[in-house]
Amino acid sequence: MARKNLLVGLTAGEAQAASGHAISETATHAAAAGQPAPHFGVMGTRGAIGAVTRSIEQLKAHAVVEIDCDLVERSFITDRLEGSAEDHRSLVASIREHGQQVPVLVRPHPAREGRYQIAYGHRRLRAVAELGIRLRAMVKPLTDEQLVVAQGQENSARTDLSFIEKALFAARLEEAGFKRDTLMAALSVDKTGLSRLISAAVKVPRDIIAAIGPAPKAGRDRWLALAERLEASGAAERAREASSRPDFAAASSDDRFLQILEAVAPKRRSAEPAVWSPIAGKRLLRIKDDATTLTLMIDKKAEPGFGDYLIGALPEIYAAFQAGSQGSERKKDHGRVAEPRKTTKL
Template sequence: EALQRLGRPVKAIVKHLSDEQLVVAQGRENLERRDLSFIERALFAARLEDHGFARSALTAALAVHKGNLSTMITVARSVPEELIVAIGPAPKVGRPRWEQLAELLPKTGDRWRQAIVSPGFDALESDSRFARALKALSPRQAKKTKQVIKSDTGAPLVQIVQGKDRLQFTIEEKSAPAFGSYLIEQLPEIYAAFRRRADV
C-alpha cells in the first residue's frame, strides 16, 4: 500500500504451488514460527492425512522420518480428539507419555470424559491437565493395611503389611532377637498344619 501511494513499482515473484507443496510450506512455516508440541504435530499430521495428503508430503512438512510420522498418526488416532483439545498442546509431554495414555484408553471406557469435566480441570495449565487425565486413567493402587504385633511390655515385635497380592512380615530384631530364626525354622511345620486344616 505504501508503494502504491508513492507510485513506485515493485517486483514480485509468483509461484504456483500444488496442494502438497502448499502443505509442506505451511508445515515448515509453523515449525519455524513456534516449537510445536508432539501432540500438535501428531494431530496436524492426522488431519492432513484425513484430507487425502500422502505421507511423503507430511514427512517433508513436519521434517520427520517415516517411522516417527507413523507413530505420531497412530497416537493421534488412538486418543479422542475431544480429549486432545481439552488437554491442549501439553508442551512438556512427549511421545512416550502420550502413548501411555493411548494404551490406557481402551481399558477405561469413558473415564476420560469424567476427567475433563472434573472441577478445576479447565483452570489447570495444559501439562497439568494431561497429568490429571493420565492419573484418572491409571490403575488405582490397592491400599495397604498395616498391623503391629506387640509384646507383653508393649514393644513392637512384628509389623504386618497386607497388600493386594502380598503379605509382608517385618520382625523387630531388637525386641525379639531370636524370634526371626525360630519362625523360619517353624515355617515348614506351620504350613503343613495349615494344609492339614485346609484338607479337613
C-alpha cells in the same frame, strides 16, 4: 534480491516496451485497412513484451494485498489446538500497536467464487478480525497438496507448534487421503518420524487431546507414555473423569497434561506395612505385602518368644494349610464323573 533485479529489468525494458506498443499500433492499423499484420519476429509477444508480462505476473504472485477477513475461510485441515486466551490477547495487542507485520498465505477458494481459503496464519486472521481491520495476505493459486505442504512447512518452522499438534495434523492429513510423501514434505520428517506422530495421535482419544490442549512442554516420549497408559482397562474413563473436575479447565495446558497422566498411572500397592494388634494397644506384628513377597515383622519387645513359637509351629501351620487346600479341591471335584487314572511307565 530477486525482487530488486526484477524491478531493474522492468526499468531497463521501458524503451523496449514502448517499441512494442508501436508495433501493436502498426498491426492494428494494418488490420483496419484490410491488410495482413506485419511480422516482427520474436520481439513481439515472445520477446521484450513477453518478458515484461512474465515479470509483472511474478510480481503479482509475491504481492501482498489487503482483503476483508469475512472473505477468508479456514483451511480444510486443522493444524492447531485451541491456544490460551493470554497468547491471543498478546497477539492482538502487538498487531494493534505495530500492525500486521507478517502476511498470511491464502488461495482463491476452490468452490466459492470471490472467497479465499487460508493456508497458514489462522491466529493472525483471528486477531485481525477482532481488531476490525483488513487482512494482509499473499494470494496464490494452490492445489490441495500444495496448500497442506505450505501449511505444514510454515508451522514446522515455528518453535511454538507442539508435538501433539504436529501429530494431529499428520493424522488428519492421512485420514483425508493424502499420500505419505505429501505428509513427510509437509511436516519435514522421515518415515519413522511420521509413523511416531500418527501413532501418538491415533492412540490417544481426540476428546482427551482436546481437553488437554497443545501442552508445549510435553514432548514425544511423554505423549507416547500417556498413549500406553490409556490402553489399560478403564484408563480412558479415569482420564475423562479427571478432565471434568472444576479446577481442570482453569489449569494451564501443561498442567492439564500432568493431571491426566497422573490419573491414568498404574495403581501401586501401598508400601506402608499393615499392623496386627491382637490385644488393644499392643502392636505385635507388622505385615508388608507387595507383588512378589509377604513379610511378617514381629516386635520382640511387645511379645518376647512369640517369634520362636511361630517358627516352631510353621510345619503344623503349613500342614493345616495344605489339608485345607486339598479339602477345597475335593469339594470342587465333588459330583464330577471320575476319570480313569493315568499311569506312567517307568
